[in-house]
Amino acid sequence: MKQFVFIVLLALLTFSCKKNEVDMAITPYELKIPSHFPAMPIPEDNPMSVEGVELGRRLFYDTRLSLDNSISCASCHNQANGFSDPQTFSTGVNGEIGKRQSMALVNLGWQSAYFWDGRVETLEEQVLHPVSDPLEMNQSWDATAQKLNSVEEYQNEFYRVFEVVDFDSTHIAKAISQFLRTLISSQSKYDVMYKYQNGLSLNAFEQNLYSQITNEEWAGMDLFFSLTNGDCLHCHNGPLMEIQGLFSNNGLDNTFPDIGRMAVTGNSSDLGKFKVPSLRNIEFTAPYMHDGRFSNLDEVINHYSFGIVESPTIDPLIEFAHQGGVQLDAQEHGLIKSFLKTFTDENFLNNPDFKDPGAY
Structure with missing residues (x-):
C-alpha cells in the first residue's frame, strides 16, 4: 500500500511539473509585416513573444x-488620435x-x-525616458x-517572458517595446495607391479600398509628389511615408527658443x-x-504655401523658401x-489588439 501511495504521489508530482512547464512556455510572436514594407529589425536581446507583447500592452x-x-x-x-495627444503639450503628474x-x-x-x-537610437531606450522625466x-x-x-500577476508574467524573479527597468522597457513594435499602420488608401503605382498586387480588402479612392485624392497625390507644386516628397516618401533619421528646419522661425537637434549634437x-515625423x-x-x-x-498647408521663414539652417530641400513657400492656390490646397x-x-x-486590456 505504501509503495502504491508513493507511486501515485510521484505520478501527480510529475504531472504537476509537466503542467507548470507547459504553462510557463512562451509563444514566438509572428509579426505580420505588410507586403510593401521592408523587414523590421528586431533586437537579438529582445525577441518578440505573444506573452511579451501582451505584457507590454498591459504596462x-x-x-x-x-x-x-x-x-x-x-x-x-x-x-483614437493615432497614439498622439490632442493637447498642445501633455500634462504630467502634479x-x-x-x-x-x-x-x-x-x-x-x-x-x-x-x-x-x-536623442536616443533604440526603442527600448526611448521607453525609459518618460517614466523618470520630472x-x-x-x-x-x-x-x-x-x-x-x-x-503577483506581474511577477508571474515577467518570470514567464524573461525568466527573472526580480525584474527591473530593462525588462519593463523590453516588454513595452515589444508591444510598441506591433503598432503597425499599413491599411490606408495611401497604401493601396502606393502598391497600385508600384505594380504590387492588391488583396480583397485593398481592392475594395481602391474602388473608394476619389479623383481628388489621386490629383492630390500628384501635387504632393510634384517638384514644382507640393514639393513634399523630399521629407515624406515611400511606404513608411517618412525618411529615416531625417531632421529638418522646416521654416517655422528665424530665432529658436527650442534649439532642437543641436541640443543633442x-x-x-x-x-x-x-x-x-x-x-x-x-x-x-x-x-x-x-x-x-x-x-x-489647413494651417499646416498654409505654412508650406506662404509661411516659410528663412534662417541660416533652413532645409535646402525647401526649394521655394525664398518666396515663402510653394504658393498653392485654393484648389491645390484642397x-x-x-x-x-x-x-x-x-x-x-x-484595432482591439491595441486597446486597454484592463489592469492587474
Whole structure:
C-alpha cells in the first residue's frame, strides 16, 4: 500500500511539473509585416513573444508607472488620435506641462531615432525616458520596479517572458517595446495607391479600398509628389511615408527658443532642426509640429504655401523658401488636404489588439 501511495504521489508530482512547464512556455510572436514594407529589425536581446507583447500592452496602460498613479503611457498617446495627444503639450503628474508635442506612435520598429531631437537610437531606450522625466511620470525606475514587483500577476508574467524573479527597468522597457513594435499602420488608401503605382498586387480588402479612392485624392497625390507644386516628397516618401533619421528646419522661425537637434549634437548647423515625423493618420494627430502651433491641416498647408521663414539652417530641400513657400492656390490646397487624409487607417485606429486590456 505504501509503495502504491508513493507511486501515485510521484505520478501527480510529475504531472504537476509537466503542467507548470507547459504553462510557463512562451509563444514566438509572428509579426505580420505588410507586403510593401521592408523587414523590421528586431533586437537579438529582445525577441518578440505573444506573452511579451501582451505584457507590454498591459504596462502601456498601467498608471503605476507614474509617481501618483495618475497617468500611463496611453494618457499622452491615445489610440483614437493615432497614439498622439490632442493637447498642445501633455500634462504630467502634479500638473506639470511638457515642452514639446507628444509624437504619434506608429511603425516605430523601423525608426532609427526617437523623440523630436532624436536623442536616443533604440526603442527600448526611448521607453525609459518618460517614466523618470520630472515633467511626465516623475518616478524613479527603482520605485517603478518596486511597485510592479508587488503585483503577483506581474511577477508571474515577467518570470514567464524573461525568466527573472526580480525584474527591473530593462525588462519593463523590453516588454513595452515589444508591444510598441506591433503598432503597425499599413491599411490606408495611401497604401493601396502606393502598391497600385508600384505594380504590387492588391488583396480583397485593398481592392475594395481602391474602388473608394476619389479623383481628388489621386490629383492630390500628384501635387504632393510634384517638384514644382507640393514639393513634399523630399521629407515624406515611400511606404513608411517618412525618411529615416531625417531632421529638418522646416521654416517655422528665424530665432529658436527650442534649439532642437543641436541640443543633442552640439553642432550649430542643427539649430532649429527637428525629426521629420510620419504622416500616418495625420488627420487625427493634431496639433502639428514640435510645439503644436498648428491646430489643423489647413494651417499646416498654409505654412508650406506662404509661411516659410528663412534662417541660416533652413532645409535646402525647401526649394521655394525664398518666396515663402510653394504658393498653392485654393484648389491645390484642397487637393493636398484630400490626399493627406488618405493616410487614415481605420483598422489601426480601432484595432482591439491595441486597446486597454484592463489592469492587474
